[in-house]
Amino acid sequence: MLLKLTFNSLYARLLTVGMTVFAISLSLMLYMSVEKLRTSAYTSFTDTISQTDLIVGARTSSVQLLLYSVFRIGNATNNITWESYEDVINKKEVAWSVPISLGDSHKGFRVMGTNSEFFKRYKYRGEQSIELEQGKNLDDLYDVIIGAGVAEKLNYSVGTPLIVSHGLQSFSDHDDQPFKVSGILAKTGTPVDNTVIVSLEAIEAIHVDWSTGAKIPGQITPVEEIRQMDLSPKNITAALIGVNSKLQIFQLQRWINEYPEESLSSILPGVALQELWRIVGVVENLLLGISVTVIFTTLIGMTAIIFSSLNERRREMAIWRAMGASPKVVIGLLMLEAFIISVMSIIVSTVMLFLTLYVLQPWIDNTYGILVNIEMLAVKDIYIFMLFIIAASLVSLIPAIRAYWFSINDGMTIKI
Amino acid sequence: MSLQLTQMEKSNLNEKTIQINSVKFHWSNKSKFKLHIPELSVDKGEKVLLLGESGSGKTTLLSLICGFLTPLSGKIQLNEKLINDLSATKRDQYRSDNIGIIFQQFNLLPYANVIDNILLPLYFSKLRSANISNQRETAISICQSLRLPEDVVNMKASELSVGQQQRVAVARALIGNPPLVIADEPTSSLDTDAQTIFLDLMFSQVASSNSTLLMVSHDKSLSSKFDRVIDMKNVSVKEQ
Numbered sequence: 309m310l311l312k313l314t315f316n317s318l319y320a321r322l323l324t325v326g327m328t329v330f331a332i333s334l335s336l337m338l339y340m341s342v343e344k345l346r347t348s349a350y351t352s353f354t355d356t357i358s359q360t361d362l363i364v365g366a367r368t369s370s371v372q373l374l375l376y377s378v379f380r381i382g383n384a385t386n387n388i389t390w391e392s393y394e395d396v397i398n399k400k401e402v403a404w405s406v407p408i409s410l411g412d413s414h415k416g417f418r419v420m421g422t423n424s425e426f427f428k429r430y431k432y433r434g435e436q437s438i439e440l441e442q443g444k445n446l447d448d449l450y451d452v453i454i455g456a457g458v459a460e461k462l463n464y465s466v467g468t469p470l471i472v473s474h475g476l477q478s479f480s481d482h483d484d485q486p487f488k489v490s491g492i493l494a495k496t497g498t499p500v501d502n503t504v505i506v507s508l509e510a511i512e513a514i515h516v517d518w519s520t521g522a523k524i525p526g527q528i529t530p531v532e533e534i535r536q537m538d539l540s541p542k543n544i545t546a547a548l549i550g551v552n553s554k555l556q557i558f559q560l561q562r563w564i565n566e567y568p569e570e571s572l573s574s575i576l577p578g579v580a581l582q583e584l585w586r587i588v589g590v591v592e593n594l595l596l597g598i599s600v601t602v603i604f605t606t607l608i609g610m611t612a613i614i615f616s617s618l619n620e621r622r623r624e625m626a627i628w629r630a631m632g633a634s635p636k637v638v639i640g641l642l643m644l645e646a647f648i649i650s651v652m653s654i655i656v657s658t659v660m661l662f663l664t665l666y667v668l669q670p671w672i673d674n675t676y677g678i679l680v681n682i683e684m685l686a687v688k689d690i691y692i693f694m695l696f697i698i699a700a701s702l703v704s705l706i707p708a709i710r711a712y713w714f715s716i717n718d719g720m721t722i723k724i
Numbered sequence: 725m726s727l728q729l730t731q732m733e734k735s736n737l738n739e740k741t742i743q744i745n746s747v748k749f750h751w752s753n754k755s756k757f758k759l760h761i762p763e764l765s766v767d768k769g770e771k772v773l774l775l776g777e778s779g780s781g782k783t784t785l786l787s788l789i790c791g792f793l794t795p796l797s798g799k800i801q802l803n804e805k806l807i808n809d810l811s812a813t814k815r816d817q818y819r820s821d822n823i824g825i826i827f828q829q830f831n832l833l834p835y836a837n838v839i840d841n842i843l844l845p846l847y848f849s850k851l852r853s854a855n856i857s858n859q860r861e862t863a864i865s866i867c868q869s870l871r872l873p874e875d876v877v878n879m880k881a882s883e884l885s886v887g888q889q890q891r892v893a894v895a896r897a898l899i900g901n902p903p904l905v906i907a908d909e910p911t912s913s914l915d916t917d918a919q920t921i922f923l924d925l926m927f928s929q930v931a932s933s934n935s936t937l938l939m940v941s942h943d944k945s946l947s948s949k950f951d952r953v954i955d956m957k958n959v960s961v962k963e964q
Contacts, residue, residue: 309840309843309847312840313833313835313836313840313844316833316836316840317833317835317836319835320834320835320882623830624833626827627831627832627833629792629816630790630819630825630827631820631825631844631845631847631848632816632817632819632821632845632848632849633816633820633848634813634816634817635812636813718792
């Protein structure tokens with residue numbers, strides 16, 4: 309009876325109640341989508357590189373090494389010599405390795421020199437490999453493979469010629485040795501999308517006429533001559549390494565870090581990713597804080613709406629009292645109302661969230677490389693909902709207690 | 725047989741539905757309004773009109789009788805039960821079990837339908853709902869005897885005319901046959917013709933459920949219809 313009458317009462321105020329439910333639903337949805345994006349971003353982020361056991365580079369901090377070797381952010385302080393690299397990969401613990409050489413760029417995109425192992429060994433999101441969407445592998449010295457993002461933003465296709473610039477923000481181009489796009493990679497949602505990949509030999513080739521970062525004046529070696537030269541790499545920037553047994557990782561890491569001939573660093577990508585996420589995590593906490601504040605604000609809004617309805621409903625309270633309802637029932641009615649509003653808001657917000665995610669998922673994946681997983685509500689979400697319902701009921705106590713005083717003092721005299 | 729009847733009638737006459745003795749009430753010591761009623765009683769089955777100017781304390785008196793308020797001193801007895809000593813919860817329960825209340829206007833929950841409005845007191849009073857076997861049918865038959873159109877019962881209270889609403893209020897006050905019906909100027913929002921019809925219908929219902937009626941009004945012209953008229957001037961004592 310009470311439940312039915314409460315529903316009747318809410319239905320009679322459909323517009324106000326509807327708007328309240330909508331406002332609360334929006335704020336709950338905001339919270340849940342921030343939460344979903346956060347966890348998805350975290351997964352995507354930590355999924356940037358998988359199955360690589362160690363990353364080796366010149367002595368530096370782990371976050372910095374991770375940033376430049378995987379995310380192509382910032383610069384390497386130093387290169388490592390090919391001899392050191394060979395010493396490392398000749399260790400019996402090493403199963404495979406991918407050398408990478410960074411430092412040049414093309415129209416703002418990083419150029420990375422590597423070998424065919426990269427395409428075989430680099431994995432993301434667990435087991436995913438990078439795949440060619442168009443074209444073929446690096447066959448010629450002056451072939452490049454570009455990531456999907458590069459192809460899209462520069463509108464390149466297979467066969468497009470391009471010039472590699474020296475360094476990251478310089479005006480000197482390696483224009484004497486033009487390259488040509490041989491392949492375009494499928495979208496991965498990792499920094500590979502924004503990378504221009506060439507062979508290690510190509511990196512050597514374009515620096516034939518360069519010495520210590522500057523072009524040797526007047527010297528231009530013809531391309532034909534370069535093709536005949538020994539272009540085996542002398543330096544690389546970093547290397548991705550896989551081990552035979554996971555148990556050997558720490559042993560190998562220590563060996564590399566204590567390598568006497570050159571100062572090397574080796575990091576576990578998973579650990580470094582966690583470290584990096586802790587830095588990024590400040591922003592996510594901020595987002596979370598904002599959405600919690602929004603929820604709190606709408607709760608106050610709901611209370612205000614119940615409050616403002618109290619005066620016009622004083623008559624109603626008096627009727628309840630005359631029927632023998634104790635003031636507790638009056639409090640209960642108002643709390644029941646808040647309860648119903650919050651439950652309806654939860655239902656509406658969940659439906660809205662899943663509809664939105666369903667529609668936006670492909671777009672978010674394409675644009676930001678974040679795969680938002682649309683799964684049913686997690687236990688954590690249920691906790692949040694329960695917490696919200698409790699909070700809503702508690703907040704509604706404020707107007708309810710006021711109604712209690714009204715109903716005790718009004719008695720037969722009813723102010724309209 | 726006839727002897728038994730007269731005895732019953734006698735006991736009926738002697739039994740007091742309302743008995744008030746030296747009741748004093750005021751909101752605070754500073755307030756000008758002070759109510760002091762040395763003695764007031766209403767017999768069982770009586771139809772009593774309580775006359776009084778506005779501000780004479782009629783509504784306060786009703787609030788005291790209904791147990792919304794408790795007197796500062798004195799005794800209020802309903803059906804020979806002292807109610808001013810009861811806890812607030814027990815007074816609420818006592819009210820729902822024993823008193824049907826009709827307000828001046830806006831008696832009904834506007835968003836609920838007529839049936840739900842009529843049945844509302846039964847939700848709070850087991851005693852009154854025990855008097856009825858089929859709630860819905862009883863509500864409909866009371867509506868019929870109050871000459872409410874048949875289709876009215878399923879309409880929303882807010883869709884009814886004021887006169888119809890007041891009759892529904894009577895139905896609600898009388899459902900489950902409470903011993904006492906208290907009406908606070910129930911006819912003030914009706915015109916003269918409607919007043920007469922309304923009062924006649926209310927009286928016949930009150931009689932058929934054996935209830936006592938205490939109605940408040942400032943309209944002396946209604947006096948002839950009641951068993952007894954009490955003027956607030958005569959029962960309350962002015963205090964300075």
